[in-house]
Amino acid sequence: MTIRKQSDLPIWLFSRTEAISKVNRIIYLQLGADGVFDHSYDRQECMLSMSNLLQRVKRRFYPKLAIANEKQTVTKNLSERLYLIAPNLSVCLGSGEEILLTKLEFFTIEYLYKHAGQTITYEELYKNVWKDTANERKYRVANVIFHLRKKIEQDVNKPQYIKTIRSKGYMLTV
Structure with a gap:
């Protein structure tokens, strides 16, 4: 790769549509x-x-900045991270605390996680979590979100992970 000769910047290859063979992975x-x-x-x-x-890369090229901000960065990143643990139907917060969820709660947060940063409507969430198309089920979605927030948010009045998008739905911010 001629790019590697010119720069030390990180290079990642992504394929959304097809599998990359082991041989090709090794070559890349x-x-x-x-x-x-x-x-x-x-x-x-x-x-x-x-x-x-x-x-x-940050530590290598900006060592003074990395050392000066290390405590703040680690604390900030830990508090903002959220990991799904599918076999346990649980989430692990950045602090390392594992929180067990019901199936509906897990499927809800899993769907939001797959679409993190995007507004997911009440209808879309209901259709994909409950696998149903019935109308006027906003209250069920709101109820599951309420219980999720009670479990994962530090302050349910100022949610850090699951934001309400007024009159539309919810957004997971991780």
């Missing part, structure tokens, strides 16, 4: 790519790989 990595991901990789796994590499 030998050419200098830092990560090779296809649709079979979990979003959380990709994000953690990128985050780890970016932290190393």
Whole structure:
């Protein structure tokens, strides 16, 4: 890769539509790519790989900045992170605390997690979590979100993870 000769910047390869064979992965990595991901990789796994590499780059190229901000960055990142643990139907907060959820709560936060940063309407959430298209089920979605917030938010009146988008739905901010 001629890019690698010119710069030390991180390089990741992503494929959303097709699987990348093991041989091709190895070739890309030998050419200098830092990560090779296809649709079979979990979003959380990709994000953690990128985050780890970016932290190393930051420490290497900006050591004074990294040391000065290390305590603040670690605290901020830990409090903002949220990880799904599917086999346990639970979430793990950045503090390391694992919180067990009901199936509906887990499927709800899982759907929001897959669409993090996007507004998800009440109808879309109901359709994809309950697998039903019945109208006027906003109260069920609101009830599950209420219980989720009680479990994962530090202050339910000022939610950090699940934001209400007025008259539309919810957004997960991680």
